[in-house]
Amino acid sequence: xxETLQNLALGFSVALQPPILFYAFAGCVIGTLVGVLPGVGxxxxxxxxxxxxxxxxxxxAIVLLAGIYYGAMYGGSTTSILMRIPGEAxxxxxxxxxxxxxxxxxxxxxxxxxxxxxxxAGTVSVVALMLLAPPLxxxxxxxxxxxxxxxLLLGLLVLAYMSGGSMLKSLxxxxxxxxxxxxxxxxxxxxxxxxxxxxxxxxxxGVVPLAVGLFGLAEVLASAGQPTPPRVQKxxxxxxxxxxxxxxxxxxxxxxGTVLGxxxxxxxxxAHIISSFVSYAVExxxxxxxxxxxxxxxxxxxxxxxxxxxxxxxxFVPMLALGVPSGPIPAVMLAALMVHGVSxxxxxxxxxxxxxxxxxxxxxxxNVMLLMLNLPMVGLFVNVLRIPYGLLYPAxxxxxxxxxxxxxxxxxxxxxxxxxxxLGWLLRKLDFETAPIVLGAILAPLLEMSLRQSLAMSxxxxxxxxxxxxxxxxxxxxxxxLLLGLRAWIVRGLDWRGRLALAEKGDAP
Amino acid sequence: xLTIDRAGGGALGLFALWVLWECRRLPLGSxxxxxxxxxxxxxxxxxxxxxxxxxxxxxxxxxxxxxxxRETKRALVIVAAGAFLTLGLEPLGYRLSVLxxxxxxxxxxxxxxxxxxxxxxxxxxxxxxxxxxxxxxxxLPVGPLGF
Numbered sequence: 276x277x278e279t280l281q282n283l284a285l286g287f288s289v290a291l292q293p294p295i296l297f298y299a300f301a302g303c304v305i306g307t308l309v310g311v312l313p314g315v316g317x318x319x320x321x322x323x324x325x326x327x328x329x330x331x332x333x334x335x336a337i338v339l340l341a342g343i344y345y346g347a348m349y350g351g352s353t354t355s356i357l358m359r360i361p362g363e364a365x366x367x368x369x370x371x372x373x374x375x376x377x378x379x380x381x382x383x384x385x386x387x388x389x390x391x392x393x394x395x396a397g398t399v400s401v402v403a404l405m406l407l408a409p410p411l412x413x414x415x416x417x418x419x420x421x422x423x424x425x426x427l428l429l430g431l432l433v434l435a436y437m438s439g440g441s442m443l444k445s446l447x448x449x450x451x452x453x454x455x456x457x458x459x460x461x462x463x464x465x466x467x468x469x470x471x472x473x474x475x476x477x478x479x480x481g482v483v484p485l486a487v488g489l490f491g492l493a494e495v496l497a498s499a500g501q502p503t504p505p506r507v508q509k510x511x512x513x514x515x516x517x518x519x520x521x522x523x524x525x526x527x528x529x530x531x532g533t534v535l536g537x538x539x540x541x542x543x544x545x546a547h548i549i550s551s552f553v554s555y556a557v558e559x560x561x562x563x564x565x566x567x568x569x570x571x572x573x574x575x576x577x578x579x580x581x582x583x584x585x586x587x588x589x590x591f592v593p594m595l596a597l598g599v600p601s602g603p604i605p606a607v608m609l610a611a612l613m614v615h616g617v618s619x620x621x622x623x624x625x626x627x628x629x630x631x632x633x634x635x636x637x638x639x640x641x642n643v644m645l646l647m648l649n650l651p652m653v654g655l656f657v658n659v660l661r662i663p664y665g666l667l668y669p670a671x672x673x674x675x676x677x678x679x680x681x682x683x684x685x686x687x688x689x690x691x692x693x694x695x696x697x698l699g700w701l702l703r704k705l706d707f708e709t710a711p712i713v714l715g716a717i718l719a720p721l722l723e724m725s726l727r728q729s730l731a732m733s734x735x736x737x738x739x740x741x742x743x744x745x746x747x748x749x750x751x752x753x754x755x756x757l758l759l760g761l762r763a764w765i766v767r768g769l770d771w772r773g774r775l776a777l778a779e780k781g782d783a784p
Numbered sequence: 785x786l787t788i789d790r791a792g793g794g795a796l797g798l799f800a801l802w803v804l805w806e807c808r809r810l811p812l813g814s815x816x817x818x819x820x821x822x823x824x825x826x827x828x829x830x831x832x833x834x835x836x837x838x839x840x841x842x843x844x845x846x847x848x849x850x851x852x853x854r855e856t857k858r859a860l861v862i863v864a865a866g867a868f869l870t871l872g873l874e875p876l877g878y879r880l881s882v883l884x885x886x887x888x889x890x891x892x893x894x895x896x897x898x899x900x901x902x903x904x905x906x907x908x909x910x911x912x913x914x915x916x917x918x919x920x921x922x923x924l925p926v927g928p929l930g931f
Binding site: 326327329330441443444446447450451453454457461463464466468469492495496497498499665666668669670672673674676677680681684686689690693696697700702704705706707719723726727730731734735736 | 788789791792793796799800803806810811814815816817818819820821823824827828830831834835837838841845846851853855858859862863865866867869870873874878882885886889890894896904908912916920921922923924925
């Protein structure tokens with residue numbers, strides 16, 4: 276414990292340096308704007324801003340990008356409460372009771388509870404991240420290629436299981452992502468695979484063009500022809516104080532949302548989205564007045580908002596400690612660190628203590644900044660929604676192109692983004708999730724390498740995956756999830772993932 | 785009946801078949817020592833199986849013809865604009881290609897006024913170049929005309 280406190284002191288000595296404070300602040304502001312704007316989710320925001328971090332050192336870059344991530348979680352609640360427009364997917368549940376509170380004249384209180392809940396959840400979950408990541412990293416040092424293979428496979432299966440809707444369709448998208456990840460030079464033999472003479476494809480399909488295309492450009496295409504922007508309400512500063520009863524009703528949901536969100540965040544999947552849905556369901560189940568949900572229940576705002584912020588920190592645990600991204604956003608952040616020559620994984624904490632602990636400390640600072648920023652400046656942020664969509668989307672296209680081109684200075688990457696944009700739009704139309712594609716493409720080379728290394732270790736015997744206990748347990752968990760996912764077919768009922776998919780479409784049963 | 789699941793699953797199956805066909809150019813290696821073509825081929829087989837399963841079980845999904853395709857025309861125009869921007873980026877330079885594309889999207893597609901269109905397009909083209917290229921040191925292409 277003393278060592279943790281010493282390390283945290285080192286972290287604060289880094290995080291409180293004026294340049295780091297500036298980048299944390301910039302990340303929070305940009306993140307809030309990203310969260311406020313519908314159609315520009317945290318993934319697209321981080322991908323677009325990635326090139327802007329190339330000139331920075333690794334610590335400043337990760338602090339800026341993390342600020343965007345948790346800033347977006349804060350910002351998303353603002354438009355949900357004031358306008359019933361979820362700035363990003365994790366805020367969908369906040370729309371229901373947040374907007375109902377706003378219609379009753381309690382918009383200020385809803386915003387304050389969302390902000391305080393987010394602050395508490397953000398801060399507590401960083402403590403958990405700080406305590407959990409180092410021992411997990413020490414444990415991960417004992418893992419070899421067979422365990423890594425099993426872990427990566429489990430990650431994909433969990434992502435498919437945790438995604439709303441059909442597990443079969445999510446697995447199909449993960450398989451598509453894995454196939455896309457096969458493009459490029461095979462690191463073990465030097466063969467060019469599926470490159471067709473395009474030299475730029477030698478390094479494979481990049482994360483940034485893939486993510487920007489599937490999330491940024493696809494959203495622009497899906498929103499094409501959107502009508503005029505909605506009317507904006509501005510709550511006054513004096514209306515921001517919740518009543519004593521509202522505080523009392525929100526304390527337990529904030530606590531539960533924090534714990535739930537963090538635990539869900541660690542598990543691969545669209546953690547911040549799922550956590551808010553699960554939290555809402557839990558609060559409604561536990562409430563003495565479930566009939567109030569949907570009509571302005573404070574717990575319906577406090578729980579999901581705390582959960583999605585807490586999940587943000589939880590998602591950093593496997594990324595920093597194991598080097599395994601738990602979803603597309605940590606995957607892009609992982610890529611950002613690798614651009615700066617930093618390899619996240621078990622050795623990160625030992626080899627780069629200033630970066631790791633500086634990052635942790637900056638999250639404490641960022642949470643305080645967001646609390647101070649969001650409440651008094653809420654009116655300012657919602658003004659962004661006054662920008663007509665007819666001007667906004669051309670600007671987003673330009674930023675997408677700059678963001679993609681700047682990574683490698685390659686037009687091929689821009690083509691990939693355009694093609695992925697069309698693919699993402701078509702897949703949305705066909706109701707297929709695109710997040711597993713990104714994760715699949717990132718994990719494919721790692722998965723193949725660990726499989727081939729395992730076989731080299733065992734002289735070609737596949738039994739190595741079941742004779743090593745950790746690998747066997749991980750594979751058994753994966754198989755159990757697969758069976759659980761298939762259960763919905765056999766029973767022909769609507770399991771929790773089916774209900775989640777309906778709720779995401781605004782068609783909750 | 786053609787549903788969204790069947791259309792998506794079918795497309796995935798066809799893509800997987802194409803990957804399998806392309807894998808013939810790569811050495812598969814042996815069962816004990818897989819070559820560079822083995823993993824893609826195995827993945828393609830998995831994708832093919834998933835595609836077939838989605839087609840088989842996708843009869844209850846929404847019909848393809850019931851999907852709302854209203855934004856398609858505008859989406860295609862945006863894709864064409866994106867393709868032009870990609871093609872023009874290096875030969876014309878960043879600022880000129882962004883200017884042309886924004887004049888088209890804002891002026892012709894969104895039908896904004898001449899002054900708004902010109903001011904927005906020029907402001908974005910030069911402003912974003914200044915922000916990324918000059919301030920953030922992200923190299924952006926400059927064409928033969930100096931734009």
